[in-house]
Amino acid sequence: MMIISRIPEQVIILNRIDRPPTTTRPDEGLKSLVKVVRVLHVFSRTARALSLAEICQRTGYPRSTTHRLLSSMREAGLLDQDRNRDRYRLGLKLYELGNTVLANMDLHREARPYVEALGRLTGQVVHLAVFDGRHAVVIGKSESQIDATSGAFLESAPAHCTSVGKAILAYQPDAVLDTFLAEGLARFTDTTITDPAVLRQELELTRSRGYSIDQAEHQPGLNCVAAPIRDLSGRVFAAVSVSGAAWKTPPSDVGRVAKIVIHHADAISRALGHGA
Amino acid sequence: MMIISRIPEQVIILNRIDRPPTTTRPDEGLKSLVKVVRVLHVFSRTARALSLAEICQRTGYPRSTTHRLLSSMREAGLLDQDRNRDRYRLGLKLYELGNTVLANMDLHREARPYVEALGRLTGQVVHLAVFDGRHAVVIGKSESQIDATSGAFLESAPAHCTSVGKAILAYQPDAVLDTFLAEGLARFTDTTITDPAVLRQELELTRSRGYSIDQAEHQPGLNCVAAPIRDLSGRVFAAVSVSGAAWKTPPSDVGRVAKIVIHHADAISRALGHGA
DNA sequence: CTAAATTGTCCCGTATACCGGGATTCTATT
DNA sequence: AATAGAATCCCGGTATACGGGACAATTTAG
Incomplete structure (x- = not known):
């Protein structure tokens, strides 16, 4: 049952005309990627390992969302987790990527x-x-x-x-x-x-x-x-x-x-x- | 042996019958993040700078999708772009993150x-x-x-x-x-x-x-x-x-x-x- | 120099993948 | 053993990303 999107067909043609620079925001792109990067930046030399709760607090994201995010990032290698139920820290893969940047x-x-x-x-x-x-x-x-x-x-x-x-x-x-x-x-x-x-x-x-x-x-x-x-x-x-x-x-x-x-x-x- | 899901609800059946049609896997998490990481891995010490077309070819993603992905990644600092219309390479921010990993x-x-x-x-x-x-x-x-x-x-x-x-x-x-x-x-x-x-x-x-x-x-x-x-x-x-x-x-x-x-x-x- | 081919960018309806409140399970503490 | 607090899981609803295709900007061929 998808009744959500029903857009008037007449408007479409007009779309191409209005290209005012103000309406087109710098649009940060993929929303989830913005979140991912935000989480990465929560870590620093003084915040080496953080728990889910701490990351929630520092990013302002809800617990549930953050948990899913962290799981995916861990799966992708961007984060490592101390044991199974413990704190998160930046993943070794980032170290590898960083060295590639330098070499390149x-x-x-x-x-x-x-x-x-x-x-x-x-x-x-x-x-x-x-x-x-x-x-x-x-x-x-x-x-x-x-x-x-x-x-x-x-x-x-x-x-x-x-x-x-x-x-x-x-x-x-x-x-x-x-x-x-x-x-x-x-x-x-x-x-x-x-x-x-x-x-x-x-x-x-x-x-x-x-x-x-x-x-x-x-x-x-x-x-x-x-x-x-x-x-x-x-x-x-x-x-x-x-x-x-x-x-x-x-x-x-x-x-x-x-x-x-x-x-x-x-x-x-x-x-x-x-x-x- | 492996019990995939322990939700034997009879009620839900009507709504979403096809649970395991394509994805019986342990669900890699955020799909977009998987793509992002895949793109990052396309780069190596022998592939320092790649064009959109090259990245499409190596990842198998459609041009449109890849373009959006790359724009977002550049916005986030994960990639840098040579001039405005040129090749992409791994972003300096990754170098910074990599060094943080080492320090931590x-x-x-x-x-x-x-x-x-x-x-x-x-x-x-x-x-x-x-x-x-x-x-x-x-x-x-x-x-x-x-x-x-x-x-x-x-x-x-x-x-x-x-x-x-x-x-x-x-x-x-x-x-x-x-x-x-x-x-x-x-x-x-x-x-x-x-x-x-x-x-x-x-x-x-x-x-x-x-x-x-x-x-x-x-x-x-x-x-x-x-x-x-x-x-x-x-x-x-x-x-x-x-x-x-x-x-x-x-x-x-x-x-x-x-x-x-x-x-x-x-x-x-x-x-x-x-x-x- | 023009035309054709290639490559990058943008648009848009649709399907789906993500959101997040809340229930559930697990661990630490008293 | 009981309680508190944190981490994990579930699921409906909707915001979001997908990708075909049009358009624009290059590059190559003619």
Whole structure:
């Protein structure tokens, strides 16, 4: 008995005419997928394992719905469940997918020549890093380019106390920055920025001049200058930096070095298709 | 034997007679989520960027459906799209989620004492690694335990030529192994196993004796012995190994060392809740 | 340069797959 | 053993996603 849908046939023709931009909402698409992603985002480094009730509370979804959702996600491998009746956590499959993302980045190939050139030009160590929401993960280095497809070293450091981290952070949407700040800013040296308000100012400054600096905020005696790299959709997702011992890099040099770093970073962005 | 549904209601019969016409299966849950995951799995290290048509072809879904699906996934951040009308690839958000999975693993905490004990007992270097579908990623080492929450080094090597890799691979479901083999086995030394059939045999052997060995298959002159680690659902997802210079470890020692490695690996599994 | 073929996007009625209140079962606590 | 609280299951009703097909934007062929 389906009496539900009975739409007047006359209206149909008119449909094509009215194409006012306001009526067509950005329509988030599949409703269930929105829910799934929402659930995934409930997990974080401080919320590693959550019960059904906790997930309900944080998402606002009804218990029954959430339960079905979680079961399906577990079945699909997006979530793992501690034993049979216990808490949920992010699934191992996500780790696998994440590593595939990293391995498939064009950044490895495209950035190599620029990273090496930058190393030769400055005579200092150059780092290439991507952002994972919390850390700046180093995927390339002058003199020892990393090849993610055949085994590699990966080094990572918190984003708030490294030049690459701040260069990326400065261009993230507010939501990302808020999430980042929510987990706290650990101190590493006596110059590490641990006050969220101060960091926001620092990022503002970084945006305004186009490059970031690290004054021994992670490792004592080590200064760095970094500039952001954009993917072909224009989003900042990586950065390059030049590092040097503090006593070897007088403040007067920073501006000069920064220009070179920015130039190379922009070249990498272009190689990735940004603005093409 | 199997009673599918215990609802012998006579009343309902009129309304929905056909209960088990097509779906007698354990009901995979949200249909759309199954599709989403299927699409995610179409991507791999050899299929980095795919067009709508290619994805349709590989999944078998109709164009229209796939298009809607891809749009929603892009909106959700699960996929990124090169420019506006171009290919799709796995989204950066997946990388972020993957790193969260790694950071949230109890393995870091729980395994540390056992890894260190194993290092003291054998006097050799001990590695703790997890599997990402392709590589064995080292997340812990005797003498220098890695803390994923505050910055770290990660070293990874292909699974087919390391003891940790083979220990994990030996216990993976067929589908995972097939995917792994499909991308080829790179040669590193003259003992590296590059023939899929030979590797399958080797894994069979590994299963039967409970530990794996690496006879200089990745680095010349370096032998290793590894044993699998299970999470609390019983799945093998990690392994520990002991490495030593080939000339220092006579074949007669392998059995003795393997026993110790297995013992510690099992202890870690238990600490994670396996069999509790 | 035009035409044909291919590929991406949009529309819409329909069928179905999901929603969520509430009953039921299971586990933890007193 | 009894109670409370959480997780799981059920089922009617309806919102939602499906997918054929039209249309638009490319690319390739002529």
